[in-house]
Amino acid sequence: MDWKSPNSSHLDLVQGMKDNYMQQLEKRSSVITVVLPWLANSSRGWNSLTDHSNMLIQRYYKWTADNTLCSWIETPGKTKAKYDVIYRRECNRKINDTARPSPLEPLFLNGKVINRNYYWPNNGNSLPAHFYTDTPAFVFYMHIHRDAVVTLLGDVISDGLKLVLYACSNDNPSLPPNLVKMPMYDEVFVITQHWGTAVFHRMVEILPRIALFVDFLKNNPEIHILAPEQGGGRLGELLRIINLDESRLVTGTVRAKTVYQPRSTICGMANAHESQMLSHLYREYIKRTFPAQTRNRLVLIRRSGSRRFTQQKQIEEVSNRAARDFNLTFTLFPDNPTPSLNDTMMIFHSAVIVVGPCGAGLSNVLFSEPGTYVLEGVCNRPHVNLCFLWLSHVLGHHWHGVTSRGGCEGVIDVSSSELETALRQVLRVWSSTTW
Numbered sequence: 001m002d003w004k005s006p007n008s009s010h011l012d013l014v015q016g017m018k019d020n021y022m023q024q025l026e027k028r029s030s031v032i033t034v035v036l037p038w039l040a041n042s043s044r045g046w047n048s049l050t051d052h053s054n055m056l057i058q059r060y061y062k063w064t065a066d067n068t069l070c071s072w073i074e075t076p077g078k079t080k081a082k083y084d085v086i087y088r089r090e091c092n093r094k095i096n097d098t099a100r101p102s103p104l105e106p107l108f109l110n111g112k113v114i115n116r117n118y119y120w121p122n123n124g125n126s127l128p129a130h131f132y133t134d135t136p137a138f139v140f141y142m143h144i145h146r147d148a149v150v151t152l153l154g155d156v157i158s159d160g161l162k163l164v165l166y167a168c169s170n171d172n173p174s175l176p177p178n179l180v181k182m183p184m185y186d187e188v189f190v191i192t193q194h195w196g197t198a199v200f201h202r203m204v205e206i207l208p209r210i211a212l213f214v215d216f217l218k219n220n221p222e223i224h225i226l227a228p229e230q231g232g233g234r235l236g237e238l239l240r241i242i243n244l245d246e247s248r249l250v251t252g253t254v255r256a257k258t259v260y261q262p263r264s265t266i267c268g269m270a271n272a273h274e275s276q277m278l279s280h281l282y283r284e285y286i287k288r289t290f291p292a293q294t295r296n297r298l299v300l301i302r303r304s305g306s307r308r309f310t311q312q313k314q315i316e317e318v319s320n321r322a323a324r325d326f327n328l329t330f331t332l333f334p335d336n337p338t339p340s341l342n343d344t345m346m347i348f349h350s351a352v353i354v355v356g357p358c359g360a361g362l363s364n365v366l367f368s369e370p371g372t373y374v375l376e377g378v379c380n381r382p383h384v385n386l387c388f389l390w391l392s393h394v395l396g397h398h399w400h401g402v403t404s405r406g407g408c409e410g411v412i413d414v415s416s417s418e419l420e421t422a423l424r425q426v427l428r429v430w431s432s433t434t435w
Contacts, residue, residue: 003257004147005179006030006158016165016264017112017119019128025143030159035141046135048104054139056276057370057396059101063389064092065401066422069378080382081268082114085126095425098398099433104272107132108394113267118170140212140273145259149176150226152253154192156261165264168201169194176253187223188256189213193264196228199360204391205265207238208274211281213262214242223260224250237341242281268387272394279366279395286349286367290342293350295369297331298323301356304336307412309357309377314416319355319423326427328352335361352430355423357412362388370396373426377419379408400426 014024025031039053040046049058065073070091072078086107110131112119121127148158155164155171164171176182191209195201206228210217217223229235231246239246265271300319302312309315316332323330331347333339333356339347348354348364353373356362365374365388374392378401379385392399402422404412 003184003255006147006149006160006175010160011157011162011175012160013171014161014163015118015170016163017170019121022141025163028159028161030146030148030161031163032144033141034144035137036139038135038137038139046103046106049101054135055104055272056280057104059370060104060393060396061098061100061371061398062092062102063393063399063401064095064098065378066403066418067093068403069384069401072381072384078381079384081384081386082124083384083386085114085124086111088126088132095400095422095429098400099429104394105132106135108390109136109272110134111266111269111390112166113269119166140271141263142213143261145261146257148256148259149179149182150188150190150192150254150256150259150261151176152192152251153194154190154226154261154264156190156259158259163261165261166266167193167205167264168267179255183250183252183254185224185250185254185256187220187258187260188226188250188254189217189223189260190226190262192226192228192251194267199234200363200387202228202235203238203360203363203366204270204275204387205267206235208265208271208278209262210239210244211242211274211278213260214244214281217244217248221245221248224248224256226250226254234341241285242278268385268390270387270391270394275366275391275394276396279368279370282345282367283349283369286345290346293346295350295352296327296329297347297351298326298328299331299333299347299351299354299356301354301359301361302332302334303357303359303361304334306409307357307359307379310407310411310413311416315355315414315419318416318420322420322423322427325424326431328427333361333364353423353426355419357414358385358388358408363391365392365395365397368395368397371398373398373430374400375419375423375426376401377412377414378403379412380404380406383408398426398429 073091145158236246320330348367357377407413
């Protein structure tokens, strides 16, 4: 069957950041949406601790932060990214409270980035109330388009419609020029998003989109995968780990007779189900491939460029000393040169605690076992970014933030004494639940 051009004098823009965008698609004959409904597991309300139907991970842990970060979250307007609104101005300073498992809050299944230009519910003052109380209608979903154009950022145009899912970018209704010169494929699976070649976005936003569909793609090898980059690099390495051939990767704006568009990853807010599945696939690969290792590492990430610790040497000393005191193996994870993927996987898989400044190295907690402790040096205002809080939490890790006194984005000025105090508190919690 020949490809039918979606050329139109006008394109209706449907934007995934709208809470009702799925309803807007119902009358679109060129788009079919396949969903996996959420299964109710209790008449008394949802609890992840007992939910083995909808979630891979049941046990989660309260995230905590130092007094400075908590005060910013508790006070309206203190952070550029509206974390005060997202977390309802609630923050826990008590590291001991992270010791016991707790249910996942529905927020981490429903949350969205609040941005005046894109998503501004209740005049930017609060997310919808049900985000905090109700599970979503679907575990996951995928849109299937006929005779479509897919842009560089993963937006899909078909039959007078442009569907722009909520990611790290937004788009306007327009049809790319020179359609006949674009590559043409029978079937394309979309994982590309804005900034997709950057380490964090590749690890946390691009690759998870494929995790729930690995068997589907393995059983249909003729489907091309539209990605931010082609094979030969880290994306290709990670695809091989989950048994997908990197030769299937294509890039750029393309045409296709059938387009599979799984839900996007909202910028900095990792999808729980996709992230958990990807982490599971990685960890199963590690266990199959490498000799069994004792889980006994304290890993310190060393950045050499932006957002490096100003007191890196002192932090290495106090981390090494703390590791010795708690009978752990201290491991420094540098970024220049960055260890091989094999070494990276083994280091983070055997970690008990990971310490690092805000940066892409923390994405490697995807290789870590659930229950790993993550201690992050967080940027000061206005650069506060809590994407690793979100990622760590949905992966079932513990997370504690210690705030920079200044310097971001250039440096993260966390005092070694403050970090050591938090580190030893975290290690005491870990040791109390281990022995």
